[in-house]
Amino acid sequence: MGFIGKGLFEGMVVTARNFVGSYFDKERLVTVQYPEERVQVPENSRTFPFLVFDKDSDPVASMRCVACKICEVECPPQCIYIVMDRDEKGKPQQRPKVFDIDISVCMQCQICVEVCPFDAIKMDNNYEKSQYGRFDELVEHLPELLKSNEFYNKIKPTEATAVDAKLKADAEKKAKKAAPAAKPAATAAKPAAPAAPKPAPVAAPTAKIAIPDDAPFTPEQRQWLSGYLSTVAASGVAPAAAAPVAGTPAAPATEAPAGNWPWHDPGLGMQRRLDLAKETPIADKLMAAMAQTDCHACGYDCRGYADAIATGAETDLSLCLPGEAETANMLKKLMQEAGKL
Amino acid sequence: MNVSLDHYLMLSAFLFAIGLCGALSRKNAIIVLMGIEIMFNAGILNFVAFWHYKYFAVLTAQMFAIFAISIAAAESAIGLALVIAVYRHYQSIDVDEMRSLKG
Amino acid sequence: MDQVYKVAPQLLKFLSYLLGWLPWIGKPVAGFLSNPPAWFLLAVAIAIPILFVVSVFPGIFAYTTLVERKALGRIQNRIGPNRVGRWGLLQPIADGVKLLTKEDIVPRSADKFVHFLAPVIAVIPSVLLFSVVPVGAGLVPVDLNIGILFAFAISTASVLALFMGGWASRNKFSLLGAMRAVAQVVSYEVPMVLAAVAVVMAAGSLSTLAIAKAQGGGILNVTHWFVFRPWGFVGFILFTIGAMAESARTPFDIPEAESEIIAGYHTEYSGFKFALFQLGEYLASIAMAGITVTMFLGGYNGPGSGPGILGGLISMFWFFAKLGGMIVLTIWIRGTWPRVRVDQLMSFAWKVLLPMSIVNIVAVGMWHYIAIRPIAWVVTTLWLVLWFITLSKLAASENIEKREYRYAS
Amino acid sequence: MEIAFWILSAITVIGAILAITMRNLVHCVLSLILFFLGIAGHYLLLRADFLFAVQVLIYIGAVAVLILFAIMLTRHVTGTEGPREVLGGKWWAGMGTAVIIAGLLWAIIRKDPLAAMLPAGMASTSVTEIGRALVADWLVPFEAMGVLLTAALIGAVVIALEEVIRKR
Structure with missing residues (x-):
């Protein structure tokens, strides 16, 4: 039955039902009373970056960042500012003295996280960043940026577990590589050992990738899969390719032992480093042109990249990110001088 | 001193003069209309004052006042319609400029 | 006022009895109050209704805003204000403090004086409206014999405030809002007054008290309410629509349509002036609800209402209950x-x-002249229903084509 | 009574003077409303309650609003003309006429024996009496008034719509 104005009354019935229903049916009230209640943010949500450290006892010493400045270079809106730390003698330390992120500029793109070779910078999920000011208040400095690995594990369990496993595997591999070479290094040159292998980050002892409980696998499948995944995460390649039999001594390191290269100091200028390496073979000259941060952005440390270029194994001269265009140009120049290009 | 009829007559004479002055000397047609309204009101006030002081028993004066108010309302409606029509034609409501009877 | 004048001596005697216990000033004040001069009695009789109007109705306004926000929230499945005090009960006070402490901004090119005057003028007619609303049996601030006419006369004056505010702001949206407000109020005034004429014809008086009194009697003091007559029902609907349009309540809030003209005439108002505009608007709407109750919903009449102290209190209860009902209805509609x-x-x-x-x-005329009630019921109902169908058919005569959606289904 | 009379008279006269002297047209109308209010107050003082309501309803609610609307519909006239453009060409003639008429009226009133008359009665007229008078003794004028108002309404619409019709 229809009459004029029927829709108006139907509408009023609907609103009356809403009104009464909202007092009895809690499902209807979707409001979250914010400061008291919060919505659980999804694990992969991200806001602004933070820096990871490993030991609660000494956050500054145990932070993973080595001040390689790759993120500063890569950051699209250029919101990161890094100054490398030095001790009293002016000797560069492998950590930042200043690490600023302007969160009013940051566009939360996560590129810094993706380019970081040390898993030192990660994305936070804290969205309560409002401040009373518009300028300095919106720049985050090193103390605010440093957060522990446990915190990272807490906010992003899946990702952090994978990262920890990978770091642990890397450290083990490095330790194995370094083990034969460490002795000569230790006996030969004690004073200059900045390139000594970084202490392995404290990783969770059992770096196992969690397979969700409701995943449709039989127990055997589950066991195999878990082992496979943790291996993949630890090595970064398929297990068949990188499954060194435990106990087998690793191949002797191709790199020269870390030590007596006077130019291996990121605090020196390019010209000074090249001067120091003036009378040396081409490989050392090439190495002196690098940024000396051993950041592994190129896939090697500085020594290894220089050797690879010198032997022709690596033809790309623009891989040194911290050195930027200066290094790339110098490498090209050196290679031309050496007649190899 | 009590308020006598005298006071009301004086007041309404004064208001009438003000209204007349406005209606005759201002340029703007709307203000001319307003002056006429003031004169109307002064007249109606006279009616009511006479009713109150002399002919309180009969309602003639009040009736006159009511009719006068109605006529004033009709007059102002027509007057303003004319003002709008004139404005459309001349793009102005200056009474000095309305000199021709041509349409 | 007359009722208050009658009971004022007793009231003062009671007060003097209370005050007599006070030291120092107690004795002389009590002596003065127990035998008051005539001018003092008159002053008390004038002051009490004024105090009642300016204290009770702004309070109702304050909590109407809270109820409105809560109810609108629940209607939209939200919670509504619940931060200030239990269930947000202190919210109106917080709002008031906020508006008082806000900066008072006057646009540079505004007409300063008129801009200042407009919110003040917005409140005056709204408060004056309450002077003819009977809140209980015989309890009306002033029993004017032109009561209803006075109410309409005063309520038209509120248009001026809207116009002044809109014009003085020198803002095109303000001006548009003001022009819409004036056009709307002038248009809706006419059907509203004509709907009231029907009631005046039936009650035979323009006095609000007499109109309310005419609806007493019957079963439980309920059956003689005008809304339970065919013409009264139609009149109630017409008058409610007119009153809502007159006070710019939501289906008719064209003058301040946010999506079209920001906030209409009070776009350029902030702080306390804005609060005064809101106060005036809500008070006008509450007063109109009060007049609707008086004219159609039996006013203060209800089970148990009548003369005497107890009957008077019950009648006040019924009046305010009906007023609350009307306010809730407007919120629901909004x-x-x-x-x-x-x-x-x-x-x-x-x-x-x-x-x-x-x-x-015309229906009221039929009702009056057809002596046999059942026949009168049938005839007036038929007359009204037939006209309603005809008019709505005529109004909806422009054929709206059914819209064809190209992308949505 | 007296104080009320003098206050209302002051409001009325000031309102009237401002209404015809102010530069800004909207200010003029607002002053005119003040004048209307003063007159309405005088009606209350003279015990004509019904006329008070009618005055407020028609003059303030209708005529003033109508004038405001007319001002809004005729743009560029809200008035910042130069000082001399406000007055018409023969303004001195108008002023003179007004002064002469005021003087004449004054003289007549002073001479009139009615002038010093005091109020005849103090009770308000009830609306019922006015209503009965309107539909009994004054029925024909009342009906004529209805016809006049209808004619005026239609006439106003026709005059204001003229241009629109011509355009079609």
């Missing part, structure tokens, strides 16, 4: 119906409401 368009607004007033109110006046 939460449900969409805003009408400007052209629809005008054509609705002139093409539907105006003819319908004239038809309603």
